[in-house]
Amino acid sequence: MKIAVNRGRCTGIGICESISPAYFEVGDDGVLILVRATVGDADRAEVEEAVRSCPAAALTIVDD
Template sequence: MKIKVDRGRCTGIGICESVAPDYFEVGDDGGLVLLREHIDDSQRAEVEDAVRACPALALSIVED
């Protein structure tokens, strides 16, 4: 499983970063930096929470 970011929808609010900081970071320019694309099974619930929390619906989880 991996994370997919729709950069056209992302607004850089940073909720994903606060929920799953090992995977997401908002850069100085306001753009989302994906720190890790592939999801570790032990952190899957955390990443799923971050995806659900995105108000712009810019994040999703897809099969490799």
């Protein structure tokens, strides 16, 4: 499973980072950085919560 970011929609609020900091980081410039794009099974629920919580709907999960 991989994380996809729609950069045109992302507003850099950082809710994803607060839920799953091992995968998401918002830089000082407000740009989202994917720390890791591939999600392991152990982290799936956490990352899915972060994706669902994005107010801009900029994140999606893509199954491999």
